[in-house]
Amino acid sequence: MIAASVALGALALALAWPVPVALSRAEWPARSPATALALWQGIALGGGLSMIGALLAFGASPAGSLTGAATALLPVLVAGPIPDGFGVAHLAALTLAVGLAVHLALNLGTTAVRAERARRRQHRLIDLLASPASEPTGARVLSHPMPVAYCVPGLRTATVVTEGLVDLLDDDELRAVVGHERAHLDQLHHLVLLAFRAWHAALPWFPIANRAERSVATLTEMLADDAPRRRVGVEPLRTALLRVGSSGATAAYADAPVDAVDPDERVLERRLARLEADLRPLDASARNANWLLATGIVAVPVCVLAAIAF
Template identity: 75%
Template structure:
């Protein structure tokens, strides 16, 4: 049990600082944003499991397994003394593990509820204030001079543009922007970003949470750019982004409430669209996906081994 706690603690420490720092500074994620996005999710999920698992393994060590620890400690809540071998340190570790798991889960639920409420308000406002686009694209047009484009996810999705955007862009550029927003919806980026926003809000003092949310936001923008590039081409999309600037999108989705695109992100996207892309080769992508799976499978496997 102690060996499992040490192994999980070492993994949690690695995924809490050096690994995400190295990944956030690497250049290769822009070449294969899908693989990089999956790796970020593996780091977040694997790190959380390893952190909680390490505390559980250490706290349950006197009993020999997690199940035996539960059998010995649960009756203490109603009657009986604390079993021999369990000291203040072990009980504190178990309490912290349970508290951290509950805190993360509740924060995810409350973040999802707030996002759903924001989506409903946005849908109501769009229904009331926006008109269907004349080009038959299915987008809705708001009467507003500032050029903006955003999408509202959910069971009923909608892409919204302003009259200022329609007046600013030509037909191909407008189609590129609409394709970019539809890619956000089709690839369910709002769910990925919701999880990282919840992680950041649950641990606002944790610097890696902010770094991860920012990196994931940029990767979702790159993936949406790739979707628009396949439909319309890189040139119209690049021209539209250059005209709109960093303020043309309020975020990867309308109620994001998190990291919004800024000048640095825009510059990276434009550079990527303007140059020749060299995606990672097959072996590198396989290694990335294998590492992603390993980051989750390893802590789950260790916890399963010490459960009984």
């Protein structure tokens, strides 16, 4: 049990700092954003499981298994006394593990509820203020001079553009922007971003949580760029990004318009650089290796926890 705790602790430490820092600074994610996104998800999930698992393994070590610890401690949880072998450090580790798991789960739930409420509010505003679908994009149109496009995900989806955007762009550029927004909806990026926003909200003092959320948001933008690039071409998409970016607005994914403007201009710069460089994806062997790494990062703590459960 102690060996399992040390192993999981070492993995949690690696996934909490050097691994995500190296990934956030790497250049290859721009070439294969889907692969990098899977790796980020593996790091987040594997790191959380490893952190909680290390605490559980240490706290349950006097009993020899998680089941044994539960059997020994639950009956005396209120009345006592503490069973032999369990010290303050063991009980503190078990309490911290349970508290951390509950804290993360509650933040995920509350973040999801807030996002759903925001989406419903946006759908009501769109129904009230937006004009019917426009040609040639099929997006709803808001009467506003600022050039903005955004999408609202969920069971009911909507893609919205402003009159300012329609006036600013030609037909191909407008198709590229709307195609970008619809790619966010089709690829369910809001679910990926929701998990990382919840992680950041749960651990706002944890620098990697902020770094991970920003990196994942950038990757989803790159993935959404690939759909219109294939259908409309690179040039209309690049020109649309330049025109919209220079106007001070954006055409980025958001749960709601208040989130649509990304204050980090480096995201736009990285998207433009990726389009201008026309980067080639990683080869199949490199992509497979990263997918296996992402799977392994999650599988290791799961297997260790399963091994010490009984």
